[in-house]
Amino acid sequence: MNFDFSDDQKMLKDQVRKFLTDKCPMKVVRRVLDGPETHAAEVWKGLAELGAMGTAIPEAYGGSGLGALELCVIAEELGRSCAPVPFASSVYLATEALMRWGSDAQKKTWLPRLADGSAIGTLAAGEGPKPASPRTVRAALSGGKLSGEKLPVPDGEAADFAVVLVNTGGAGERALSLALVELAGAGVKRERVATVDPARKHARLAFDGAKAEPLGAEGDGWRMLNELYDAAAVLIAFEQIGGAEAAMWMARDYALQRYAFGRQIGSYQAIKHKLADMYVKVELARSNAYYGAMMLNDRGADLPVAAAATRVSAIDAYDFAAKENIQTHGGMGFTWEADTQFHYRRSRLLALGIGGPMAWKEKLVSRLEQKNAA
């Protein structure tokens, strides 16, 4: 039995943690949250120097050819620090899509630049405040020209290209495809949209005849999107676990510092039990995520079920830890000054980014039904 990360993976984790503790303290998160930058460029550059973005990219394309497990340990640390960088968009989504379905030319063009961080990619799936579904996608690709709009697109301002979920004609799921579009070209307009977590900027992308090329087979977009989401669910879960754990320790440290009625508030059972519940949820999520990581890394047949369970568990842990962290801080926790807001914002952002708990619980149960029927 070896259900744990290897010593090398733990060393990588420590290295990333040390870098982020030094270079990405909460004041950096606050700067991006409160300011015009699309992301913390200096943190992005530092991560590139560590080789973080190229972790899972094959050596032939300039990456280090490691695997999903290494990405998981990096993700946990990024989540712990609420890092304001386009890592999830570029690495878990855009890079993953290219590695899975990119043509040779697409891979040669983008992977080396993704690996060294000089290019940023993203995924544009949604079109407004409704879940994306085969019935709601209006953006269309026809004759190499893309029209329509996508929002909210994470890191849409910073990204060099986007993988876009588009309608290519036909009915139902088969109407959808993925397209790759460069965002600096003609026919693309982008503007920032306000979100609950401005430390991770989102944009509205408007396409008017923008040049785009298909990514993967036409009519296969919905399946590809879901496959991409399964992989991302596991990686994002590690960000959520890192964030949840950070929120838990933040609450714990405050509970030791703050006195009320002549005692540390952490000596009251009401607070102790709240914190113990955070711990329980974090550990359950961690255990589920380890299995998800193993399935993702091994391309195991159980990935669809494991990814859904991992995501449901991680959303629950981070939501709970982030909101009860504010509650533990009392009035102080609800101020702009306090750092509690970063996790509260991030927990919701990560809970919704690739579909919320309701959608993933439904996926989980239907996949369990399929598995049991098989």
Add this chain to the structure above:
Amino acid sequence: MDFNDTPEEAAFRAKARAWLDANAKRKTDDKQAYRARVDDPELLKRAKEWQDKKAAAGYARITWPVEYGGMGGTQIQQVIYSQEEANYLVPLGFFDIGLGMCIPTMMAYASKEHLTRYVKPALHGDEVWCQLFSEPVAGSDVAGIRTRAERDGDDWVINGQKVWTSGAHYCDYGIVITRTNPDVPKHQGLTMFFLSMKSPGVEVRPIRQISGAANFNEVFFTNVRVPDSQRLGKVGDGWKVALTTLMNERLAVGTPSGGLDVDELLDLARETELEDGPAIRNAHVRSKIADWYVQTQGLKYTKYRTLTSLSKGQTPGPESSIGKIVAAPKMQDLGAFAMELMGTGGVMTGDVPGAGGFQAQWIGGAGFRIAGGTDEILRNIVAERVLGLPQDVRVDKDVPFSALGKAK
């Protein structure tokens, strides 16, 4: 990351399996259980026979030193053996408290002569041991016990009452915590002994639980004489000795939990028609199934993480408390929800087809949330020992036991 054994673990597993194959009957499917009523007198006899066989082969306590009849093996080997044994139809469950808690306490505090006399018969199942700690007013607050032991010549005379003593009705010996000095703060005036359950003045009365079964007992002591040579630890050091016993409780990992869970709930939802169609198509039902599935899997993989640290020679810490914090309320809630799916029919237990199991989970869950530490105590353990929060305020800390109010 993988779930496979290391080569050494695999070799041990193969050896254990070969021995089990030669000595026991393999289950034909997972759900099969050794069927017998707990109060069936034949069951204890068969359990003792099985224990004797195991002890002769060294499998009864793998981690114990060879001189005490163990194998001098590791915790992970113990877990591997238990996993393998769970695939066979064998009677288990009578010796866990004695071998898991009482005898390890004896090993830490009893004399060489006593160990020579008592360890082997316990290991072979010839003598069964129980642990006499809880009292009617001392549950989670074990140090609040009132059972008195008073010195009389070479003996001590014990008077008082214990409660929730598992197996006292078939046990031969027990370790008992008593109060020997009421005039000092509660933790300081305790002393531990071991005694024969057949001693004059020991009276065992079974307690019928909410489930109707009677696995626990009240034990009454009326002028029970125990020689001073059967004292464990110094006079007044009983709390320290009790902690040795309680620490050993936590090492009980790796045992299969069993019982009805999400798979069975899924089956039930498939077979149940609600007013708006099959239950399995109901969004509320699906959401509940998802939540419990995530908990069940989370606990399963938490156990795998614990096994991994055992496998590396580490000892599991208070982190393992989370298992019961999650599993016990889940049993209760999942059971209740399954009964709800059955509608009015959910009230039926007994031999009605499809009924019984979930009802038993619901009833049993209520007790499981209390046994071996309540939800509340376990949350305190996590908060204090894992997260480093201050201990609960103890207003009785420096007060002599005799000065504490009756209402304490």
